[in-house]
Amino acid sequence: MNSRGLILAGLTAGAMLVSGGVIASALNDLPQDAVPVQGTTADLNRQQTPPTAPVPTETPPVTAPTPVNPGDPIVVVLPPVDEAVEQEVAAVAPAVQVTTPTEPARRQRRRVAIVEAIDKITARSMRFEVEVGGRPVRFEKGLIISARACEVSAGDEQVADAIAYLDVSLQPRGVMRGEQRQIFQGWMFASSPAVSTLQHPLYDAWIVGCKA
Secondary structure: OOHHHHHHHHHHHHHHHHHHHHHHHHHHHOOEEOOEOOOOOOOOOOOOOOOOOOOOOOOOOOOOOOOOOOOOOOOOOOOOOOHHHHHHHHHHOOOOOOOOOOOOOOOEEOOEEEEEEEEOOOOEEEEEEEEEOOOOEEEOOOEEEEEEEEEEOOOOOOOOOEEEEEEEEEOOOOOOHHHOEEEEEEEEEOOOOOOOOOOOOOEEEEEEEEEO
């Protein structure tokens, strides 16, 4: 093979590698079909505290007694104060306890949002996972859901809750990505779905919980 043939073969191989990378990148951006999630999510919103390592205890060093010299001053030990006098002093001037405010616990972020959606026409519902920052998930024929964040309430909060930031769009099958139409963007609360919910004549979707 002459040098011209080698150059043409190299250019062809390079073009195939570039086109393969573009196709792989495009496939990663395409939505994947929703897969049902089995089991309940009651324990997903509870904050898990990592185990704490035992604090090592140190034995204080033993100090030798100080020798007493004849010229040292004499220390006089006073007798204990009468208990009645201590009670009277405590009643007149009670001790003041100073409490240090504790810092509130922070919410834990999770990598998977548990979403439930329903098709109002067919009455078919499904609970499925959406990875935070990952590929969008398609429900039924064209409901596309992406998750940007998902976190659970801290241990000191009164209500165990899950909060997720979702992007919801419509895209029929066979239509290019540029044809998506966004119908919702914002935070959803598992404990209060009516606060921020998807309003659409064909679909309903809401956050159920977060998964590590």
